[in-house]
Structures are given as C-alpha cells and as structure tokens.
Amino acid sequence: MDVDAFLLTHRGTWDRLDQLIKKRRSLTGAEVDELVELYQRASTHLSMLRSASSDSLVTGRLSSLVARARSAVTGAHAPMTSTFIRFWTVSFPVVAYRTWRWWLATGVAFLVVVAVLAFWVAGNPEVQYAVGTPSEIDELVNHDVESYYSEHPAAAFALHVWLNNSWLAARCIAFAVLLGLPIPFLLLQNAANLGLIAGLMFPAGKGGLLLGLLIPHGLLELTAVFLAGAVGMRLGWSVIAPGDRPRGQVLAEQGRGVVAVAVGLVGVLLVSGLLEALVTPSPLPTFVRIAIGVIAELVFLSYVAYFGRRAAKAGETGDIEDAPDVIPTG
Structure with missing residues (x-):
C-alpha cells in the first residue's frame, strides 16, 4: 500500500469526522447520520492500514480517531461500577x-x-x-x-x-x-x-x-x-x-x-x-x-x-x- 497516497485520499474524511466528534453535543440529525457513516469508513480504513502498513504513527492516530468516534456514535460509557x-x-x-x-x-x-x-x-x-x-x-x-x-x-x-x-x-x-x-x-x-x-x-x-x-x-x-x-x-x-x-x-x-x-x-x-x-x-x-x-x-x-x-x-x-x-x- 502507498501510505502517502492513502493518506492524501482519505485525509478529508478523517478531518471531517474529527470536526463532527468535537461538536457531537450539538449535531443536527443529518450530521449524526454523517458521523455514523464516516465512523464506518474510518473503521474500514483502519483495518486496511493495520493489515498493509507498518507505519505505527499513522495507525495509532487513526486508531485514536476511530475510538473517539465509536464513543460519540454509541454515546455509551461503561458504568462507574463496571469501570x-x-x-x-x-x-x-x-x-x-x-x-x-x-x-x-x-x-x-x-x-x-x-x-x-x-x-x-x-x-x-x-x-x-x-x-x-x-x-x-x-x-x-x-x-x-x-x-x-x-x-x-x-x-x-x-x-x-x-x-x-x-x-x-x-x-x-x-x-x-x-x-x-x-x-x-x-x-x-x-x-x-x-x-x-x-x-x-x-x-x-x-x-x-x-x-x-x-x-x-x-x-x-x-x-x-x-x-x-x-x-x-x-x-x-x-x-x-x-x-x-x-x-x-x-x-x-x-x-x-x-x-x-x-x-x-x-x-x-x-x-x-x-x-x-x-x-x-x-x-x-x-x-x-x-x-x-x-x-x-x-x-x-x-x-x-x-x-x-x-x-x-x-x-x-x-x-x-x-x-x-x-x-x-x-
């Protein structure tokens, strides 16, 4: 995989996902749907990177983004007792x-x-x-x-x-x-x-x-x-x-x-x-x-x-x- 080309192609998607995560408390209905869609795309991108690239820095940043997006999408947090x-x-x-x-x-x-x-x-x-x-x-x-x-x-x-x-x-x-x-x-x-x-x-x-x-x-x-x-x-x-x-x-x-x-x-x-x-x-x-x-x-x-x-x-x-x-x- 050409990591540079991959990053250039999907950088806009990840940046937009990051923007939606930051304003997750005030999203419109359309933006919620967009957040879910971009989260799914980013998850696929992460899977592709992990299987085809050894660049741990890029993979780590995308992994962090996907984890934050998952939290925003599910809106669920482990109960304090469970934690x-x-x-x-x-x-x-x-x-x-x-x-x-x-x-x-x-x-x-x-x-x-x-x-x-x-x-x-x-x-x-x-x-x-x-x-x-x-x-x-x-x-x-x-x-x-x-x-x-x-x-x-x-x-x-x-x-x-x-x-x-x-x-x-x-x-x-x-x-x-x-x-x-x-x-x-x-x-x-x-x-x-x-x-x-x-x-x-x-x-x-x-x-x-x-x-x-x-x-x-x-x-x-x-x-x-x-x-x-x-x-x-x-x-x-x-x-x-x-x-x-x-x-x-x-x-x-x-x-x-x-x-x-x-x-x-x-x-x-x-x-x-x-x-x-x-x-x-x-x-x-x-x-x-x-x-x-x-x-x-x-x-x-x-x-x-x-x-x-x-x-x-x-x-x-x-x-x-x-x-x-x-x-x-x-």
Missing part, C-alpha cells in the same frame, strides 16, 4: 503480576543493601559515633523510634504516612521519564535510612522492638514501594529495549499500565498507612501485630497472583480498552 470493578480485578493486578520479576528483584536488592549496611554500622563503633553522640543515639534507640508511631493522633498520622508513601511511589513512577535512572538512587536512600536504624537498634538489644514496629505495616508498605520502583524502571527500560514492536507502541501501552499501578498503589498505601497508625502503636501483643502485617501482605500477594494471572491468561496487559496504538502527539 471500578475492572480496574481492581484486571488493570491493576495484571500489571503488578506481569512485572513480578522486576519488583521481586527490586525488593531483594533493597533488603540486601539494608542488611549489609546494618551489619556494617552494628560492627563499627566509629561509624556509630559519626552518626551522633552516645546520648543522641541512646535517645534515638530508647525513645525516638518507638514514640514516632504514637506521638500524633492516629487519623493525622495515617494521613501523613499515606501522603509521604504515596509521594515516594509517585516519584518512582514519574522518574520513568528519565529512563528510570534516578529510581535506584531513591530506593538506595530509603534502604540506607532503614539499614542505619537497624544497625543502631540491634546492638542495643532493640532489634525485636524494631521488627515489631516495622513488620505490621512495613511488609505491605515496602512491597508497594518495590512495585512502584519496578514499574518505573521497566517503563524506562522499554524505551531502551522495546523488543520487536515499535517503541512508541510499547511505551504507550506500558505507560498507561503504569498509570493503573500508580492509582492502585494509592489504595494499597492507604491500607499500610492505616496499619501504621492503628496497629503498629497499639497495645496488642507483638506477635499479634506482626501476624496482622503478615496477613495483610499475604492477602495482597494472593490478590495479585489470582486476579493478575487470570487477566494475563485472558491476554490483558493493563492497558485501557480501545487504546490508541501509540502515545498521542499534537
């Missing part, structure tokens, strides 16, 4: 499931850094002295760490934690536009903070206290952060190595999937924030608080495994329905 259910049973879990190797690797690397740094700090008194004076370290170990979770009202603390963690996850995802390169440094900074605290708490005999404070909310919270970092780095990598598909198509598909993860993690981090505000500082026995955290983590992993695997088998990618083939351009 909500699809998001939590397909869009979010399938992206998390498809990237499980990335966030598992991210989590392992994070925990290795924490463990190495903790052992280094614990075994080197000179490093501890560089962190603070003995009285400052004593205050941190015996008061500050534990009081952090109980010195503010639960509701305000939950909101604060949720906003902080959501901001961290959002930055991990946003850094995908920089090929994901800043994400490891962001995660390394958080791993260093955790490793430093652990390196001070364990030598002081407060390791059990630290784990009892971190595990109830930290398992779910860190999993969410690992997932955010993983999808951000994976999106950045798709720019470098898109595989055998057009780079724009891969980037658009995965980019929209990343948006689904960003929205889904808001809910996940809300749960971890509530656990941190209500369960971590509660007077419940340590083993009960830890059990609650472990159960929350297992529920999330089971949710991703069940719904994500089911959606992946159905061919879902987490992309939106009727999605264009590439990122829209001006």
